[in-house]
Amino acid sequence: MALPVETFFLQPDAEGTLQTQIRQLVAEGILSGRFRPGEKLPSTRKLAEHLGVSRITVTLAFTELLADDYIVARGRSGYFVSENAPEPPAFPAKGSDKSTVDWSRAIGQRFTSADAIPKPADWASYRYPFIYGQADPDLFDSANWRLCALEALGRKDFDALTADYFDSDDPKLIDFIARQTLPRRGILAKPEEILLTLGAQNALWTTAQILLTQRRSAAIEDPCYPQLRSILEQSRCHLNAIPVDELGLRPDALPDDTDVVFTTPSHQCPTAATMPMARRRALLDKAEADDFLIVEDDYEFEMSFLKPPSPALKSLDRNGRVIYVGSFSKSIFPGLRLGYLVGPAPFIREARALRASVLRHPPGHIQRTVTYFLSRGHYDAQVRRMSRAFHDRRMTMDAAVEAHGLTVAGAGSFGGSALWMRAPDPVDTAELARALQPKSVLIEPGHTFFAGPNPPANYYRLAYSSIPAPRIEEGIAQLAATLQEMG
Known part of the structure; x- marks a missing residue:
């Protein structure tokens, strides 16, 4: 039986090269049981026309699948799902309908903590990400x-x-x-x-x-x-x-x-x-x-x-x-x-x-x-490139913080990638962070850094490792305006 070409389609948000996506498309069809051993695949020409890609892209993807024994080539007949291809499980995966375990008693030692520094997974989509420790793709070699x-x-x-x-x-x-x-x-x-x-x-x-x-x-x-x-x-x-x-x-x-x-x-x-x-x-x-x-x-x-x-x-x-x-x-x-x-x-x-x-x-x-x-020598070159960029960002940060009247509680004397800041005493920087997020500004509240049951709530960290220098002043202005709104 021949598989209809219409069963193949590329996801618009898929990752990887077209060749990788096509290979994954066929492999997933086999692993899920939709494509079965002996079934014929569309020709490389037809599949290329259907997907809107070059024929060589499909051919290279099929070559990888051949090497891994997912498919086989039969003379002039075309490509078929291999008899040796991985088989899907004979029974569907099934989870427990309910748990009879009392996990509050079963867990002997707890490792969850409220001290984790919050960092949204989509931080890079924010315009003013003043968060620490993330890589800048423009600086990485x-x-x-x-x-x-x-x-x-x-x-x-x-x-x-x-x-x-x-x-x-x-x-x-x-x-x-x-x-x-x-x-x-x-x-x-x-x-x-x-x-x-x-x-x-x-x-x-x-x-x-x-x-x-x-x-x-x-x-x-x-x-x-x-x-x-x-x-x-x-x-x-x-x-x-x-x-x-x-x-x-x-x-x-x-x-x-x-x-x-x-x-x-x-x-x-x-x-x-x-x-x-x-x-x-x-x-x-x-x-x-x-x-x-x-x-x-x-x-x-x-x-x-x-x-x-x-x-x-x-x-x-x-x-x-x-x-x-x-x-x-x-x-x-x-x-x-x-x-x-x-x-x-x-x-x-x-x-x-x-x-x-x-x-x-x-x-x-x-x-x-x-x-x-x-x-x-690539590492040393990258460190020099990062140092130059961080120097420019630090100068911009210092000027913007001073211009908007924000208070610096600690700044690295030799460099680094962040400033330790203090807001006025009544301000809870966790609330400040939540108020800034809709404005596309990310900061790190400082209470998690302190020990004890009642840590000070008005400290926060501003990092400049992940934000381009031209955006720093705008982001600091948004921060200062939000502080004023909070009184």
């Missing part, structure tokens, strides 16, 4: 990333692509981090002192799992990265939130029974404060005197377009008390989810074993693609 990815998928790197590293990492990437990335922060480390992670958040989770128990105490900055606070609360350790000032974390405010301190000295999250050298040394001296460890999250040090960044806290550590967290996700793109831990070999050995038991290792082709992107 997609062409060279694609070339590096293609090379990583080639036969030469077949082992790196397909091998199960178990608890190991791509040696080429580890070597580059040890010889190129870390020395820029003044850090010298051996391969056995470096472990790849699925981003900085995974690195922080891994560290907490290894260093903390219910009997140990951790100290965090207040305000701080909300997901870090959630991670530490899940560990059930004793948690102390230490208020930061304009210079970051105060060592003299740390409790005497502290076991682990989590800090962002180069670029405090979210206030953007930079810890001065004297305070860094004081923190290290106190760690030695009181026998505690320090976890340094060194994010955004690459975005130092106003002045050079301070040396990493890890580079000043002479006693092996600092565990360093780095990430490529912010400077390449957030969806990459690739970071790294640097610490003494005994700690990394345990982190490696924990990672192997949970997720084994980050995907090999991602590791090798990043290796090529770094080693061929």
Whole structure:
């Protein structure tokens, strides 16, 4: 039986190339059971005319389907659904009609949190997206990333692509981090002192799992990265939130029974404060005197377009008390989810074993693609391009904020990608954010960054990583006008 050409149509909102869409069209028909083994497909000419595409596009799509044994070619008779094509299930998928489980009792430990920073999935459709940590497609080097990815998928790197590293990492990437990335922060480390992670958040989770128990105490900055606070609360350790000032974390405010301190000295999250050298040394001296460890999250040090960044806290550590967290996700793109831990070999050995038991290792082709992107200079070129763009946006932000009388609570002294703002005391910035959304303005309310049951409601964050410079002043004007409307 021949399948009528009318059963084939392309969705107007479908993604991918026409060739990919046609291949998917046929494959889905087979997998769903609509196209059955032995049935004849329309000719490439007829299907091309019907779909309004070139005949070579249909031919290339059919060639891919032939290679995967979805269809077969029979001489001059044409193309047919293969007898070896995947078969649809013999019974329909069926879910439970009702659940008799009391999930309020069955769940032994809860991980849901109200601390997540709200970011609409369609943020890119907003005209004034002052939200943090999203990639700007105009700044990303997609062409060279694609070339590096293609090379990583080639036969030469077949082992790196397909091998199960178990608890190991791509040696080429580890070597580059040890010889190129870390020395820029003044850090010298051996391969056995470096472990790849699925981003900085995974690195922080891994560290907490290894260093903390219910009997140990951790100290965090207040305000701080909300997901870090959630991670530490899940560990059930004793948690102390230490208020930061304009210079970051105060060592003299740390409790005497502290076991682990989590800090962002180069670029405090979210206030953007930079810890001065004297305070860094004081923190290290106190760690030695009181026998505690320090976890340094060194994010955004690459975005130092106003002045050079301070040396990493890890580079000043002479006693092996600092565990360093780095990430490529912010400077390449957030969806990459690739970071790294640097610490003494005994700690990394345990982190490696924990990672192997949970997720084994980050995907090999991602590791090798990043290796090529770094080693061929594309990463450095992208960082320079981003720094220039962020410098221009920062200057525009500073001018617009001042012109409209908004209050800056914290701004990175060396750069970064966001300003920490304070609205007048009566303003609830969660309500402000809701009022701004219909005006195509996105901001991040600040209450989620604070610990405690009654966090201040009048702080918010304005990021400039995802908004073009020409739109900044208009967006700030909308923000200032809405603040006035709210009284």
